[in-house]
Amino acid sequence: MKKFKPKKRLEAKEYIEGVLKGDRVILSRAITVVESNLTSDKVLAKDIIQAILPHAGNSIRIGITGVPGVGKSTFIEAFGKVLIELGHTVAILSIDPSSQRSKGSILGDKTRMEELSNNPKAYIRPSASGETLGGVANKTGETMLLCEASGYDVILIETVGVGQSETAVHGMTDFFLLLMLSGAGDELQGIKKGIMEMADMLVINKADGDNIRQSELAKRQYTNALHIFPKSASGWEPVVSTASAIKNIGIAEVWQRIEAFKALVDENGYFQKNRKEQQIEWMYTNIHEELKQLFYGSQEIKDELKLLEAAIVNSKISPVKAAEKMIDTFKRSL
Numbered sequence: 191m192k193k194f195k196p197k198k199r200l201e202a203k204e205y206i207e208g209v210l211k212g213d214r215v216i217l218s219r220a221i222t223v224v225e226s227n228l229t230s231d232k233v234l235a236k237d238i239i240q241a242i243l244p245h246a247g248n249s250i251r252i253g254i255t256g257v258p259g260v261g262k263s264t265f266i267e268a269f270g271k272v273l274i275e276l277g278h279t280v281a282i283l284s285i286d287p288s289s290q291r292s293k294g295s296i297l298g299d300k301t302r303m304e305e306l307s308n309n310p311k312a313y314i315r316p317s318a319s320g321e322t323l324g325g326v327a328n329k330t331g332e333t334m335l336l337c338e339a340s341g342y343d344v345i346l347i348e349t350v351g352v353g354q355s356e357t358a359v360h361g362m363t364d365f366f367l368l369l370m371l372s373g374a375g376d377e378l379q380g381i382k383k384g385i386m387e388m389a390d391m392l393v394i395n396k397a398d399g400d401n402i403r404q405s406e407l408a409k410r411q412y413t414n415a416l417h418i419f420p421k422s423a424s425g426w427e428p429v430v431s432t433a434s435a436i437k438n439i440g441i442a443e444v445w446q447r448i449e450a451f452k453a454l455v456d457e458n459g460y461f462q463k464n465r466k467e468q469q470i471e472w473m474y475t476n477i478h479e480e481l482k483q484l485f486y487g488s489q490e491i492k493d494e495l496k497l498l499e500a501a502i503v504n505s506k507i508s509p510v511k512a513a514e515k516m517i518d519t520f521k522r523s524l
């Protein structure tokens with residue numbers, strides 16, 4: 191692996207002040223610290239996050255997902271512009287699970303959201319790659335907090351609707367938006383039922399030209415399909431709409447729906463309740479990850495696992511007994 195020399199770090203205080211002042215250069219550098227795997231950076235990141243935490247949270251967090259080609263970046267470009275016109279500031283964080291396996295990126299290869307990236311009211315940042323899902327969730331989560339502390343009041347977290355990252359994004363957002371296409375079966379779109387179940391809103395994109403009628407039909411079908419799902423804990427009934435990101439049709443309506451959602455969940459207490467539960471869940475996810483690493487990272491465990499695998503295959507030990515033995519070894523090693 192290529193060794194790289196990290197850019198000179200600032201003092202924690204400089205990051206904190208810069209972020210809180212809304213200094214974009216410092217914000218970017220703070221995110222780099224949060225994304226870093228260097229031990230010294232991890233210490234610095236903890237100090238920064240701890241200090242900015244009381245200033246974070248003042249935003250609406252929106253997850254946006256959909257398969258490659260559905261029009262996510264075109265939609266976000268149009269949506270972001272609507273938000274900015276309404277006086278909002280928008281941070282866009284993109285999670286691309288494909289780049290984790292360094293097989294090239296689904297999201298990042300082309301110039302995306304060109305206009306927004308030149309707008310001072312928008313901040314666009316691809317999320318860290320080359321990480322486990324848990325690692326990405328942590329880094330995206332902390333990046334989100336930094337953006338909020340820097341004054342962005344709408345956070346869009348974009349992910350490709352084909353992997354497991356949707357669950358992670360759902361776990362850190364207030365509203366979950368699924369972009370779909372008409373005229374393509376769910377299987378074709380690679381959208382799992384579980385993802386549809388998480389959605390607060392389905393937007394059928396590319397409802398333009400010859401596609402308008404098909405899109406209206408799809409809207410009716412999905413509206414019916416959504417009725418089958420159990421009612422959401424938020425009390426919100428998921429909605430389906432059509433849009434054309436490229437023609438800027440139906441985009442403002444998406445925001446109106448999100449505002450209606452926000453009013454409802456503020457009123458019934460779900461918004462704060464959900465945020466608190468997400469925080470707790472975030473802690474448990476980390477505990478599970480750390481424990482897993484502690485266990486599977488140990489050479490002693492690795493060696494014994496190999497032996498036990500062979501013993502299981504040869505019917506020398508039962509899987510349950512083997513697991514018990516492994517846990518005993520782990521406990522002794524602590």
Ligand code: GDP
Binds near residue numbers: 257261437
């Ligand atoms: P992503 O991979 O989900 O980010 O999709 P893109 O935003 O890159 O869009 C994929 C392709 O669909 C591009 O060629 C876009 O120009 C096109 N596209 C996006 N939105 C629309 C739309 O509303 N209508 C039509 N006709 N094409 C669109």
